[in-house]
Amino acid sequence: MNSTTIRFLLNGEQVEAQADPRIHAIDFLREQFELSSPRVGCEHGVCGACTIRVDGQIIRGCLMLSMQLDGSKVDTIEGLTAAGEIADLQEAFVARNAVQCGFCTSGMLLTGQDFLTGARSISREAIREHLSGNYCRCTGYEAIVDAIESVAVRRGIQVTREAS
Amino acid sequence: MNAPLTEQEQESLTRKTLIGASIARPNARRLVDGAAVYIDDVRLPRLLHVVFVRSTFPAARLRRIDTAAAAKAPGVVAVYTGRDLAETIAPMVATLAHFKGMKAAPQPALAIDRVCWQGEPIVAIVATKVRLAEDAAALVEIDYEEQSAVASLDAALDPSAPVIHPELGDNVCFTREIDTGNVDTTFTTSDVVVERTFRFPRHTGVCLEGRSVIGDYSASDQRLTVYISHQAPHMIQDCYARLLGLTESAVRVICRDVGGSYGIKTHVYGDELATCAISMLLKRPVKFVADRLESFISDIHSRDHRVHMRMGFSADGTLRGVELRDFLAIGPYSVYPRTSVVEGNQIVNIAAQWYGHEAYRATMVNVFTNMCQYSNYRAVGHPVAIGATEGMMDVAARALGLDPIVIRQKNLLRDDAFPCQTPSGMKFEAMSHQECLQRIVRNMDLPALRDEQRTLRQRGIFRGIGVISMIEITNPSAQFYGVGGARISAQDGCTVRMEPSGSIVVLNGAGEQGQGTETVFAQVAAQAIGVHFSQVRVITGDTDMTPYGGGTWASRAAGVGGEATWQAARELRQNLLALAAVVTNRPAQSLDIAESWVIDRRTAEQITPLSELGRIAYFRPDTLGAFQAELCVTRHAVPKDYPFTFTNGAIACHLEVDVETGFIKLLKFWVVEDCGTILNKQLVDEQVRGALVQGIGPTLYEQCLYDEKGHLMNGNMVDYLVPMAFEMPDMEVDHVSTPTRSTELGAKGAGEAGTAGAPAAILNALNDALAPFSTELFDMPFTPEKVLRALGRL
Numbered sequence: 001m002n003s004t005t006i007r008f009l010l011n012g013e014q015v016e017a018q019a020d021p022r023i024h025a026i027d028f029l030r031e032q033f034e035l036s037s038p039r040v041g042c043e044h045g046v047c048g049a050c051t052i053r054v055d056g057q058i059i060r061g062c063l064m065l066s067m068q069l070d071g072s073k074v075d076t077i078e079g080l081t082a083a084g085e086i087a088d089l090q091e092a093f094v095a096r097n098a099v100q101c102g103f104c105t106s107g108m109l110l111t112g113q114d115f116l117t118g119a120r121s122i123s124r125e126a127i128r129e130h131l132s133g134n135y136c137r138c139t140g141y142e143a144i145v146d147a148i149e150s151v152a153v154r155r156g157i158q159v160t161r162e163a164s
Numbered sequence: 165m166n167a168p169l170t171e172q173e174q175e176s177l178t179r180k181t182l183i184g185a186s187i188a189r190p191n192a193r194r195l196v197d198g199a200a201v202y203i204d205d206v207r208l209p210r211l212l213h214v215v216f217v218r219s220t221f222p223a224a225r226l227r228r229i230d231t232a233a234a235a236k237a238p239g240v241v242a243v244y245t246g247r248d249l250a251e252t253i254a255p256m257v258a259t260l261a262h263f264k265g266m267k268a269a270p271q272p273a274l275a276i277d278r279v280c281w282q283g284e285p286i287v288a289i290v291a292t293k294v295r296l297a298e299d300a301a302a303l304v305e306i307d308y309e310e311q312s313a314v315a316s317l318d319a320a321l322d323p324s325a326p327v328i329h330p331e332l333g334d335n336v337c338f339t340r341e342i343d344t345g346n347v348d349t350t351f352t353t354s355d356v357v358v359e360r361t362f363r364f365p366r367h368t369g370v371c372l373e374g375r376s377v378i379g380d381y382s383a384s385d386q387r388l389t390v391y392i393s394h395q396a397p398h399m400i401q402d403c404y405a406r407l408l409g410l411t412e413s414a415v416r417v418i419c420r421d422v423g424g425s426y427g428i429k430t431h432v433y434g435d436e437l438a439t440c441a442i443s444m445l446l447k448r449p450v451k452f453v454a455d456r457l458e459s460f461i462s463d464i465h466s467r468d469h470r471v472h473m474r475m476g477f478s479a480d481g482t483l484r485g486v487e488l489r490d491f492l493a494i495g496p497y498s499v500y501p502r503t504s505v506v507e508g509n510q511i512v513n514i515a516a517q518w519y520g521h522e523a524y525r526a527t528m529v530n531v532f533t534n535m536c537q538y539s540n541y542r543a544v545g546h547p548v549a550i551g552a553t554e555g556m557m558d559v560a561a562r563a564l565g566l567d568p569i570v571i572r573q574k575n576l577l578r579d580d581a582f583p584c585q586t587p588s589g590m591k592f593e594a595m596s597h598q599e600c601l602q603r604i605v606r607n608m609d610l611p612a613l614r615d616e617q618r619t620l621r622q623r624g625i626f627r628g629i630g631v632i633s634m635i636e637i638t639n640p641s642a643q644f645y646g647v648g649g650a651r652i653s654a655q656d657g658c659t660v661r662m663e664p665s666g667s668i669v670v671l672n673g674a675g676e677q678g679q680g681t682e683t684v685f686a687q688v689a690a691q692a693i694g695v696h697f698s699q700v701r702v703i704t705g706d707t708d709m710t711p712y713g714g715g716t717w718a719s720r721a722a723g724v725g726g727e728a729t730w731q732a733a734r735e736l737r738q739n740l741l742a743l744a745a746v747v748t749n750r751p752a753q754s755l756d757i758a759e760s761w762v763i764d765r766r767t768a769e770q771i772t773p774l775s776e777l778g779r780i781a782y783f784r785p786d787t788l789g790a791f792q793a794e795l796c797v798t799r800h801a802v803p804k805d806y807p808f809t810f811t812n813g814a815i816a817c818h819l820e821v822d823v824e825t826g827f828i829k830l831l832k833f834w835v836v837e838d839c840g841t842i843l844n845k846q847l848v849d850e851q852v853r854g855a856l857v858q859g860i861g862p863t864l865y866e867q868c869l870y871d872e873k874g875h876l877m878n879g880n881m882v883d884y885l886v887p888m889a890f891e892m893p894d895m896e897v898d899h900v901s902t903p904t905r906s907t908e909l910g911a912k913g914a915g916e917a918g919t920a921g922a923p924a925a926i927l928n929a930l931n932d933a934l935a936p937f938s939t940e941l942f943d944m945p946f947t948p949e950k951v952l953r954a955l956g957r958l
Binding site: 039106 | 188193194195197199202295369372373422425850880882886891892895
């Protein structure tokens with residue numbers, strides 16, 4: 001199959017590129033646009049390092065084909081950083097040391113933001129459940145849960161205690 | 165969830181404002197902004213990509229390798245076999261002189277004539293894109309003559325097993341025995357003798373960033389630049405120079421952001437070495453990034469022990485004799501240059517040594533197999549030594565009718581018993597076992613947990629509590645590798661310089677893989693000189709720039725690299741005061757430095773800023789007369805008083821066993837850790853938590869499962885389970901601080917204790933939960949199936 005021209009909104013900018021049918025979205029974005037924030041961790045949809053946001057939904061860049069991005073709105077950490085959308089979450093990750101080697105961090109931030117967006121009431125257990133598709137080998141997760149919880153408080157989201 | 169600061173910490177914070185302070189890592193900013201640079205993010209002009217065709221058989225002769233079709237495939241630039249690279253890369257032989265009698269066969273970077281494990285690289289395919297190289301890889305035809313493989317620990321211990329390297333005579337790589345000589349009589353005169361067999365599974369590191377390297381050979385400069393995801397840049401420089409026939413100065417190693425390492429990235433791997441050799445042959449940069457599936461079959465594996473342990477006690481619960489027999493299965497080679505025997509060696513050195521006893525005998529048999537290569541992984545040997553020892557202490561407590569806390573209080577080395585030498589020969593400087601145990605019992609409110617446990621049992625809810633004591637080897641001296649002939653630095657060098665503006669640059673041979681190393685170096689330097697933390701910039705991970713150092717492994721960076729930083733910064737401070745004395749025409753001893761100002765030591769009056777000293781020293785030295793300012797200082801540090809600086813601590817686990825499904829739910833962990841002087845409390849706490857969860861992995865989930873022919877059956881992230889957020893508990897971390905007197909800073913290592921102690925804490929909590937059913941488990945990982953079998957429900 002030949003490559004096809006696709007057009008989409010990448011981090012707020014209208015872009016156009018040749019998409020090869022065999023290339024998944026993560027390699028496409030990393031190679032064609034030199035984005036580095038989505039990381040390649042497992043290439044079989046388990047680790048969550050390649051998480052990107054497509055039309056407002058977080059997805060695994062290794063489980064989506066590049067051509068499927070045609071006509072969509074794609075956000076990565078580069079774009080969210082520039083727009084300031086997750087500045088509080090990033091700040092909390094740094095302050096709480098919710099990042100060690102950093103390889104999972106883009107996925108954790110996008111997943112954390114996905115969890116907090118539109119939430120009215122959360123619990124630590126619910127944070128953990130929402131993060132359960134994102135692998136982190138360094139932190140043991142607690143600092144990440146703490147960071148997300150602290151941002152929830154600052155955003156005025158009610159934090160409830162789960163039953164022990 | 166952090167415990168409040170102790171009095172000692174408070175005092176430390178007051179006295180040395182920056183030492184111990186929970187300052188956030190400045191270099192974490194680029195990680196959260198998505199701006200980190202891992203190897204796959206490094207893009208060089210004319211970059212080529214290499215992929216490796218790996219053995220599908222655990223043991224086979226290579227009758228024929230046909231690469232003709234692959235060489236003609238689109239985008240392919242070159243194809244190499246092991247024989248093609250044999251003249252460029254010397255084989256690796258990993259033995260060390262202090263491991264007497266150790267054997268190992270030479271290991272080629274790519275297989276030559278035979279393969280010894282499933283995953284061994286055979287053919288390198290170089291192409292303009294990774295996917296084109298992968299396409300071509302599918303065209304390589306290899307005619308294997310399969311041989312029977314040695315596919316497990318038991319198979320390797322069987323004298324009738326095939327000998328993997330006939331020239332070595334048998335499959336035994338290394339054995340060691342420590343014997344105080346009085347063991348048998350001690351056991352015959354003991355009142356109670358307990359004995360159990362433990363199994364610790366083979367598992368691996370699963371770094372989220374796979375091993376990766378770029379070799380960039382410049383024919384013009386005749387220099388090889390190695391960008392590598394690694395923990396020990398100078399070790400790589402030395403090893404690559406010698407194995408590739410280059411001079412040391414012709415190799416520059418750069419380690420930028422490293423996406424997880426945990427010991428996996430302290431070794432020399434054939435595929436990474438081959439990537440650099442190919443760059444030399446092609447005179448172009450070549451990149452290799454291990455994908456997930458090949459990581460499982462080529463990253464080092466670790467553990468895989470069967471341990472028999474026996475302890476003899478007096479009727480009053482006094483430990484008298486300890487016997488340990490450890491059998492462990494490595495891979496077909498000893499991994500270069502650290503070998504594959506350090507794990508077992510550590511176990512016989514440290515097992516039970518934090519308890520007083522009069523007789524000790526430990527034997528270790530380390531055997532080759534046709535499973536994946538094997539070497540040091542986080543907390544080398546400790547989870548096994550501590551798991552077996554602490555498991556036995558609880559077994560003994562049950563046999564003696566003693567409370568698990570009481571038997572420990574009775575037998576743990578007393579806090580005033582140091583320094584001392586243990587029956588195995590370890591030298592301990594200072595520890596706080598009794599205080600840590602007392603503290604953890606208080607922090608967890610153990611009596612309340614026991615009450616709750618009794619109440620819940622009546623309702624059919626089975627919770628368990630496990631409390632363990634432990635030690636950890638940190639800050640290793642040259643006794644670790646150097647004495648055996650390995651060219652792995654025990655010392656770290658640090659250069660500290662002041663720039664004209666008064667800002668400080670620190671260059672250190674130990675580096676960062678996310679632990680916060682650079683942050684604590686900045687804290688130490690800022691404290692020593694008297695400048696604000698934000699004035700300090702730290703550079704690590706480049707052999708062209710930093711002084712020579714060992715890197716980051718064995719919990720050494722903060723303790724050894726930190727001390728070098730302290731010494732260099734203190735010296736720079738003296739030089740600044742001497743300069744200030746000339747500039748201000750006041751005696752140096754009347755001056756001090758604080759907040760980047762030269763101040764009057766007595767009145768704290770601000771006299772002149774460091775930026776003014778910088779201006780004069782660099783741009784108007786003509787005004788200083790004969791005085792020569794020295795604003796760049798290098799100092800080195802290495803542990804000398806003791807071979808290792810041992811830390812100690814206590815860990816407690818609270819869990820619940822679902823007796824219907826066999827699932828174990830972790831409820832909470834408590835840790836009380838003594839890493840001496842705490843350089844940054846939050847960073848230490850997070851090292852403890854992260855390490856703890858890495859210890860939880862192989863205790864409950866992780867295991868490299870091999871079939872009887874030596875094929876890895878679960879080498880992917882779907883089937884190889886690791887701890888995920890939902891299953892993990894919160895962990896309460898507290899500290900006791902017993903600084904080492906070996907250094908001025910007093911810092912011991914903190915990066916591995918959690919991994920070392922978590923398995924034992926879970927084991928004891930599980931068996932405590934299972935106690936009403938009169939059953940126990942010692943075979944990790946504790947899967948639901950094993951729990952149900954132990955309960956007789958399966």
